[in-house]
Amino acid sequence: MEKDFLDKKLPWENRLSIFRFVQNPLKYVTDEDEFDCLPDRIPLRHDVGMYFPAYDDYMDYYQFDKEINPEFIKRLADMFQAYVNRGNINAKIEFYNLLKGFPIINYHRDFINELATRKVVITHQMKELGRWMVMETPDREVVKMGIILLGVSHDIESIPLLKSIAKHGEFTYYVGLALYEMTPQWDLMLIDIIEPLYYWGRIMAVILLLDYSPREKVRKWCVRYGFRHNYLPDYNIEDCMKQGNVLKDMREEEWDEPLLRAVQAYVVFLLENTRYTHENGGEVIRLYLKYTLGKRRGYVQFHIIQSLYNFLNVAKNDKTLVENLNISEEDYSDIWIDVHEEVQKPWFQKLLHEDCTYKTYPYTTQDRLKKVIQDLGD
Known part of the structure; x- marks a missing residue:
């Protein structure tokens, strides 16, 4: 046989x-x-x-x-x-x-x-x-x-x-x-x-x-880099931030640049997915604003502030969105004040009305804004 x-x-x-x-x-x-x-x-x-x-x-x-x-x-x-x-x-x-x-x-x-x-x-x-x-x-x-x-x-x-x-x-x-x-x-x-x-x-x-x-070193790596090199950070960014406990790092007085970039990617993700529940969303957004207001004025910050402004306007009539991000009343009030003050500042208004064209790609201001946001996951 x-x-x-x-x-x-x-x-x-x-x-x-x-x-x-x-x-x-x-x-x-x-x-x-x-x-x-x-x-x-x-x-x-x-x-x-x-x-x-x-x-x-x-x-x-x-x-x-x-x-x-x-x-x-x-x-x-x-x-x-x-x-x-x-x-x-x-x-x-x-x-x-x-x-x-x-x-x-x-x-x-x-x-x-x-x-x-x-x-x-x-x-x-x-x-x-x-x-x-x-x-x-x-x-x-x-x-x-x-x-x-x-x-x-x-x-x-x-x-x-x-x-x-x-x-x-x-x-x-x-x-x-x-x-x-x-x-x-x-x-x-x-x-x-x-x-x-x-x-x-x-x-x-x-x-x-x-x-x-x-290992603490591995936890920090997952928060900062675990979501990168994907088509979109969406595939696992929430796993990295929740299981990796991003709030532990965000509560520190100083942030390293990879952490800041990771938090920016996460805030963008949260604001694009407000129809779903995110247990740490409110505190992440509050701590992000606390750390970056007055320090960051680039395309990413513009996009986040504009997205928050739009979110707040929609959330006035749909409190479910606020509940989904688990934003407390106190945090909601602070976020509202911070965002409405920031959108009036000269740096924000300049980018809001900027409509430049460039000789190399990305060719327009909007193209550059989109590319910067996409590159957060690279």
């Missing part, structure tokens, strides 16, 4: 490994739009017209969590043990195909818990399987589970390998999970990995930092 399988083409045979592709995508693609596209080319679960690393996992994690059949988990564990303990090639093939066909974001914890329940002993064969899955296999879900296995087997020697695969956003979250199992420095390593990353791979990694890192 085992020989029958060996006579057939193995599911990973004669296919480009994902690890090799990630190390040198220029060798395999000529279209720069495809540099991030992994060679297994699986159908997207949440198709938005093109592939974004980790977007499918992000959507599953937040919105489409699926119930997993316990029998599936048991079968997966059976095949894993049959191969690791006895070298059964049939079991390896079935284990591989099961992983390949089902997104592990929905069940990797269940699988590891099943192994723990069975008191599976960490062996050299287990580590070797994990490394092979990461370095040699051509299917992304198999690579992800290999990363997880290296983590739970505490294979410290594989950390450079994990850092290497993590530079592709599809795998960064799983590398973060593995590093968490391996070293107390996992969170600092993960920040170094995600600094240059964009979009959902970065967002997924920031989730780990917010949920599991106890």
Whole structure:
């Protein structure tokens, strides 16, 4: 029976490994739009017209969590043990195909818990399987589970390998999970990995930092930088500010420039989303005005003051908006006075009536204003 399988083409045979592709995508693609596209080319679960690393996992994690059949988990564990303990090639093939066909974001914890329940002993064969899955296999879900296995087997020697695969956003979250199992420095390593990353791979990694890192340095980093490098800060700025406790930093007498920029991005977000509830909105806005009035007079400050002015005018007839931002009566009164005084000042009136054109992009005052606001998340 085992020989029958060996006579057939193995599911990973004669296919480009994902690890090799990630190390040198220029060798395999000529279209720069495809540099991030992994060679297994699986159908997207949440198709938005093109592939974004980790977007499918992000959507599953937040919105489409699926119930997993316990029998599936048991079968997966059976095949894993049959191969690791006895070298059964049939079991390896079935284990591989099961992983390949089902997104592990929905069940990797269940699988590891099943192994723990069975008191599976960490062996050299287990580590070797994990490394092979990461370095040699051509299917992304198999690579992800290999990363997880290296983590739970505490294979410290594989950390450079994990850092290497993590530079592709599809795998960064799983590398973060593995590093968490391996070293107390996992969170600092993960920040170094995600600094240059964009979009959902970065967002997924920031989730780990917010949920599991106890380090003050990491908390401050998440507040200042965790929301950046996304299409919009909206995707995770509220998580960064609430879980990272931005108010702790805002209550300090002096702010560093990255904190100020982060708070500006958050205030813009709050004022664009007043139909939703934000438990810290009122205090954030009050402290922002307290710190910046008389100090900031640029495009961002103009946009925030103008947005607050418009918000106050609408809120006169819709107190729900005030409640959504959790603004106390005292804070509301202070904000009202501050904003109505600020809009009368010469600097604000000058920008309000400015309608200049420029020889280089952005070409108009309004274009420049929009670009400055958009760049808050970069």
